[in-house]
Amino acid sequence: MADWKINPIKEDCEEVSEVPQWFPLDVAATIYPNAARHGWSTVYRFAFIMKEEVDPVILKQALKDIAPRFPSFLVNIKSGLFWYYFERKDDLDIVEPEDYYPCRYIQMGESTKPAMRILYYKNRISIETFHAIADGGAALVFNKTLVARYLELKGVKITRTEDIADIDYKPRKYEFEDSFRKNYTKETKGLTRKEETAYCYKAPAIKNYYKVIHGLIPVEDLKAAAKAHSMTITEFLMVAYLYAFYKTAPGKVNKPIKISIPASLRARYKSKTLRNFSLFANVGFNPKGRTDITFEEIFEMVKGKMEEGLSDDSLHKMLCVNARDASNPILGIVPSFLKKPVMQFIFDHAGENKFTSGMTNLGIVKLPPEMYEHVERVECLLGSSPTKKILCAMITYNSIINISFTSDSEKTDVQRVFFRVLSERGVRVRVESND
Amino acid sequence: MRCNECNVDLAENAKVCPLCGSKASDEEAVIKNMITAEYPEYGELRPLEYYIQKNDVYFGKWMMVGIVALSAILLVISAIFSFLDTVLYIVLPVVYALAAIVYFVSSLKEKKNHARGAMYFIMLAILDGIIVLAGYLTTKGIGQGYYALGSAVVALLALMILGGKYPQEIDNELAGRFHR
Numbered sequence: 270m271a272d273w274k275i276n277p278i279k280e281d282c283e284e285v286s287e288v289p290q291w292f293p294l295d296v297a298a299t300i301y302p303n304a305a306r307h308g309w310s311t312v313y314r315f316a317f318i319m320k321e322e323v324d325p326v327i328l329k330q331a332l333k334d335i336a337p338r339f340p341s342f343l344v345n346i347k348s349g350l351f352w353y354y355f356e357r358k359d360d361l362d363i364v365e366p367e368d369y370y371p372c373r374y375i376q377m378g379e380s381t382k383p384a385m386r387i388l389y390y391k392n393r394i395s396i397e398t399f400h401a402i403a404d405g406g407a408a409l410v411f412n413k414t415l416v417a418r419y420l421e422l423k424g425v426k427i428t429r430t431e432d433i434a435d436i437d438y439k440p441r442k443y444e445f446e447d448s449f450r451k452n453y454t455k456e457t458k459g460l461t462r463k464e465e466t467a468y469c470y471k472a473p474a475i476k477n478y479y480k481v482i483h484g485l486i487p488v489e490d491l492k493a494a495a496k497a498h499s500m501t502i503t504e505f506l507m508v509a510y511l512y513a514f515y516k517t518a519p520g521k522v523n524k525p526i527k528i529s530i531p532a533s534l535r536a537r538y539k540s541k542t543l544r545n546f547s548l549f550a551n552v553g554f555n556p557k558g559r560t561d562i563t564f565e566e567i568f569e570m571v572k573g574k575m576e577e578g579l580s581d582d583s584l585h586k587m588l589c590v591n592a593r594d595a596s597n598p599i600l601g602i603v604p605s606f607l608k609k610p611v612m613q614f615i616f617d618h619a620g621e622n623k624f625t626s627g628m629t630n631l632g633i634v635k636l637p638p639e640m641y642e643h644v645e646r647v648e649c650l651l652g653s654s655p656t657k658k659i660l661c662a663m664i665t666y667n668s669i670i671n672i673s674f675t676s677d678s679e680k681t682d683v684q685r686v687f688f689r690v691l692s693e694r695g696v697r698v699r700v701e702s703n704d
Numbered sequence: 705m706r707c708n709e710c711n712v713d714l715a716e717n718a719k720v721c722p723l724c725g726s727k728a729s730d731e732e733a734v735i736k737n738m739i740t741a742e743y744p745e746y747g748e749l750r751p752l753e754y755y756i757q758k759n760d761v762y763f764g765k766w767m768m769v770g771i772v773a774l775s776a777i778l779l780v781i782s783a784i785f786s787f788l789d790t791v792l793y794i795v796l797p798v799v800y801a802l803a804a805i806v807y808f809v810s811s812l813k814e815k816k817n818h819a820r821g822a823m824y825f826i827m828l829a830i831l832d833g834i835i836v837l838a839g840y841l842t843t844k845g846i847g848q849g850y851y852a853l854g855s856a857v858v859a860l861l862a863l864m865i866l867g868g869k870y871p872q873e874i875d876n877e878l879a880g881r882f883h884r
Contacts, residue, residue, distance in 0.1 A: 291880035318741040349881045350823075356880060368744050379761050381816070390744050481743070482722050487735060645739060685710060685723040692711040697734045699713035702722035703743035
């Protein structure tokens with residue numbers, strides 16, 4: 270998903286002269302405050318493992334220094350009469366020591382603080398963001414810039430490359446853009462949300478608990494294993510994940526096991542927005558009660574489905590469905606308090622139940638050359654979901670792919686099968702956990 | 705450290721495998737030069753209230769909810785005991801006017817509350833407007849609506865004063881709330 274460059278693009282760098290105090294949510298963000306409920310909101314985390322212990326004073330200063338460059342990140346959500354909207358927050362007291370499970374609840378609305386937090390513990394800097402603010406691809410720019418500034422303040426000279434934002438520049442208009450609305454075309458043919466309900470993985474949840482299991486894998490090993498099966502790395506990992514759900518199912522499965530694979534739309538639409546601009550495809554297979562399906566057979570069943578689901582045509586259709594629904598004039602005149610329960614129901618019953626779990630790949634993290642000497646590892650974690658008991662995120666840095674499973678349950682059967690499938694195919698794996 | 709059951713490397717300090725719970729074996733890791741990124745020791749599981757920022761809960765929303773609930777209760781009781789007109793045309797407008805004054809004073813007292821009551825002045829004026837309309841429809845004159853009219857004037861006047869005193873803040877608040 271880290272597929273676009275943030276630094277000045279000379280022919281298109283209109284600066285924002287005055288950043289508005291409030292601005293509307295983008296199309297994808299609309300669902301998050303509506304789906305949020307008491308004690309739960311969609312939060313994800315990026316973490317940078319530094320080679321030295323983190324200095325919180327410098328980290329706070331780094332945040333202050335980059336804040337004017339990223340006004341769309343330092344916001345919280347307020348409820349308007351008809352829709353939610355973002356309101357800028359100037360209270361930057363969001364840097365705190367990490368002393369609890371990752372991706373905990375971020376308060377919306379009645380807060381003086383932005384809907385994000387920055388945590389530090391020993392060598393780890395973690396940035397947790399409410400998903401309505403930005404998707405992972407955009408947040409990664411903010412996070413890389415924060416870490417770059419932190420290192421600069423520690424005396425490291427960082428070359429200004431296009432991988433981080435230049436904080437000497439003002440924000441650009443295109444960074445605020447709602448690219449969904451911009452690229453929406455009023456096509457009506459073939460626009461549908463109809464999809465078969467997916468197999469639901471069940472595990473007993475523990476309140477306020479969040480288990481993380483990281484699997485660190487050399488990219489060369491994965492490449493070799495995927496190549497041996499004539500698959501790409503993403504396909505190989507997706508098939509392993511589907512296989513893990515299939516093997517751990519308590520009985521015969523008659524519903525499709527599907528994984529939601531998000532894809533950034535920035536490269537396809539040449540967008541440089543720093544807000545949400547990604548969609549997803551649900552890819553999987555239906556075992557139809559069979560219990561003897563092999564890893565290779567699953568690949569044969571899902572072959573081509575990912576390309577099809579993530580094709581330009583499919584994603585454009587989905588973009589149009591989302592933008593069309595968000596722009597519905599009837600929905601526009603229904604007060605927020607009436608809309609929220611309806612959208613929450615849609616989120617639970619027409620979105621979340623269409624896939625078994627999510628697997629997001631943030632791609633390769635590139636940093637200015639001097640930062641490699643100071644950053645050991647990069648991690649990405651997905652926050653809990655009311656219906657999904659396990660989620661997976663992966664990110665590649667310095668030839669190591671970091672696959673992180675998060676779950677509000679102590680059960681680890683899926684993770685165990687997943688990593689065993691990999692190691693049985695000659696992939697070296699290092700497993701770490703927070704529990 | 706290694707887990708021989710899962711055939712994976714483990715963190716240097718791992719006692720058991722996080723995947724299968726087997727005892728970690730003191731073998732050399734297969735992937736070299738990796739450091740363990742430690743997580744803190746977590747204490748007791750915290751209640752949800754721990755995460756909720758208490759210092760910025762604005763009373764205005766709850767007062768408005770209370771006013772609407774009180775209005776509904778008073779209307780039902782007065783309708784049962786046949787003193788609806790007194791409640792509708794006198795008691796409720798007085799309650800609304802008092803509420804507007806409370807919002808106004810709170811707006812002046814604290815910087816962070818300067819604009820937060822803006823929407824509630826409008827809501828109070830709308831409630832008063834409904835009473836005036838009800839009075840007009842039943843008597844074909846303004847007769848019964850004087851208190852409500854006065855109360856609406858109080859709410860709107862308060863909003864105008866605040867708008868003059870803190871124009872940018874009030875404008876921002878209303879622009880956001882009404883998506884102007």
